Amino acid sequence: xxxxxxxxxxxxxxxxxxxxxxxxxxxxxxxxxxxxxxxxxxxxxxxxxxxxxxxxxxxxxxxxxxxxxxxxxxxxxxxxxxxxxxxxxxxxxxxxxxxxxxxxxxxxxxxxxxxxxxxxxxxxxxxxxxxxxxxxxxxxxxxxxxxxxxxxxxxxxxxxxxxxxxxxxxxxxxxxxxxxxxxxxxxxxxxxxxxxxxxxxxxxxxxxxxxxxxxxxxxxxxxxxx
Numbered sequence: 377x378x379x380x381x382x383x384x385x386x387x388x389x390x391x392x393x394x395x396x397x398x399x400x401x402x403x404x405x406x407x408x409x410x411x412x413x414x415x416x417x418x419x420x421x422x423x424x425x426x427x428x429x430x431x432x433x434x435x436x437x438x439x440x441x442x443x444x445x446x447x448x449x450x451x452x453x454x455x456x457x458x459x460x461x462x463x464x465x466x467x468x469x470x471x472x473x474x475x476x477x478x479x480x481x482x483x484x485x486x487x488x489x490x491x492x493x494x495x496x497x498x499x500x501x502x503x504x505x506x507x508x509x510x511x512x513x514x515x516x517x518x519x520x521x522x523x524x525x526x527x528x529x530x531x532x533x534x535x536x537x538x539x540x541x542x543x544x545x546x547x548x549x550x551x552x553x554x555x556x557x558x559x560x561x562x563x564x565x566x567x568x569x570x571x572x573x574x575x576x577x578x579x580x581x582x583x584x585x586x587x588x589x590x591x592x593x594x595x596x597x598x599x600x601x602x
Contacts, residue, residue: 393520396519405434412427412428416488435473435477442466442470461602472592475584493559498556501583518538539593549583560576
């Protein structure tokens, strides 16, 4: 059984600090998507491979933090929310990093280039999806303050405002995704069917980065409601 000093090193002064460290790794992972897409658009496969390697490494580091949390989070830890709630939020955070890894793995493996007609909008879509992940991280970083204030007072208003902004960002990505799918539909006849299929997949996965980030915010909002 882990000693108290070991648990102290993992959890520090806050029971949610490992969650924040995990989300920091998630952000590093998804932030690499913009330069990765730029490298594939330039057909710079050496650069794309290097960036994909970083994404893979950050995702692995996030996995290690996730495992530490799952194995060492005490069942009797005192928090204003349940251990199950914390672990569910962790699961969703982890899916954000997984999706970034999936995008890079698929595009590098198939040497996928975005059609030039779509490339600027895809970059904007990626940027806004990264914004969603970063906003989710901002909200998670307020958990310490929420615990200190007992989930009451102005801190609740601050976090609710952050979640509202996150919802707006995710709505933006939904609109961008609809626009991109429509633009790709117009190009279908000029592209190989298999390429079209995987382009739709990449668009969906980029959107999933924002969707899952918004779900992190929704889980936090659920904790506020409780």
